[in-house]
Amino acid sequence: MIPMWMSELSERSGVAVPTIKFYLREGLLPPGEATGATRARYGEEHVRRLRLIRALVHIAGMSLERVRQVLAAMDEEPTLDAAIGMAHTELSPEPASPPSEVSRTRVARLVTGARWRVDPDGRHGEALASALDAMDAAGQPISDKTLATYVDATAAIAKADLDSMGDRTRDGAAAFAVIGTLLTEPVMVALRRMAQENLARRRLS
Amino acid sequence: MIPMWMSELSERSGVAVPTIKFYLREGLLPPGEATGATRARYGEEHVRRLRLIRALVHIAGMSLERVRQVLAAMDEEPTLDAAIGMAHTELSPEPASPPSEVSRTRVARLVTGARWRVDPDGRHGEALASALDAMDAAGQPISDKTLATYVDATAAIAKADLDSMGDRTRDGAAAFAVIGTLLTEPVMVALRRMAQENLARRRLS
The missing domain is CATH 1.10.1660.10 (Multidrug-efflux Transporter Regulator; Chain: A; Domain 2)
Structure with a gap:
């Protein structure tokens, strides 16, 4: 070059x-x-x-x-993956209050069940446990069955994300992870809302 | 009662x-x-x-x-579904600037392809088109293939959400939609980040 x-x-x-x-x-x-x-x-x-x-x-x-x-x-x-993980982890803020033991345990079981090589007590695992706590507090807990669907669906998305990564240098992959993660989250959120409305319309009208 | x-x-x-x-x-x-x-x-x-x-x-x-x-x-x-859709739509803020025609057209094609009964120019469709614009602007556009994976994955999540809805009264279903949508978005986001780290670790280390 x-x-x-x-x-x-x-x-x-x-x-x-x-x-x-x-x-x-x-x-x-x-x-x-x-x-x-x-x-x-x-x-x-x-x-x-x-x-x-x-x-x-x-x-x-x-x-x-x-x-x-x-x-x-x-x-x-x-290693490259640790470097990317580092940049990636920095995207999640620390939760305002530590999650409950119940939700932590649930996240640990989920990580083991999915055979994900991630630390269940890491930043993302904590964010997940806190989100489960919020659902419990709102009186609308998420069932294990529904959560399993979320795991499969997000794993499929993550695989598509990684498949589309070209540059595998340290900085290139980290930029890809940061941009990809943050900018595709609104895509995922908007699509889920649209899919929900579609189903509500089909089932309830 | x-x-x-x-x-x-x-x-x-x-x-x-x-x-x-x-x-x-x-x-x-x-x-x-x-x-x-x-x-x-x-x-x-x-x-x-x-x-x-x-x-x-x-x-x-x-x-x-x-x-x-x-x-x-x-x-x-x-109708019940229109009432829920109303509450649901209010969760998405109007985009700061209108999305590009290119992204609007892409969203319209996607809605037709998925046979979703939603208005592609509605609040969620606009949010999606704006998110696609942001990815283009960051030089990391999302491919049609990846986007199709997102559509399938979010449709599976939305189906699981609706399957777990018990109360089908107008207010009950609307509360379920509001709580479910907002509180499960962090679940989805955290899981995707964990799934990405898992794959990065497996493929790049």
């Missing part, structure tokens, strides 16, 4: 030149290869990192300080 | 007596059957309406003014 000047880097990444200079000063973007006192050339890894920063800032809404932490933590992870 | 005093209505609905009195004064809750100058008896329809108001206020986060509009519009709808 031919290295590029900053103007091309800006065009390819969609990030304005002054912003790129700011990220370089802040150490979020590694320096290019110096070709003189004031000029440097950049590679594909710079394009990918800029796209990832852009996704974290503009789509995930993270502060620059948080982006710095996520990138540093990602860069320290030894 | 035996009618009940206000204390029992409060217990059954989970709404405090002063709040019930406020809803009565505001006309959100129809009056009970008067049994004297200051006493009245209430029925199951009062329990259901209170649960629906509670769901709209506490779970959907609507203002009382908006709740009043939703209830009035619901009560005017001639």
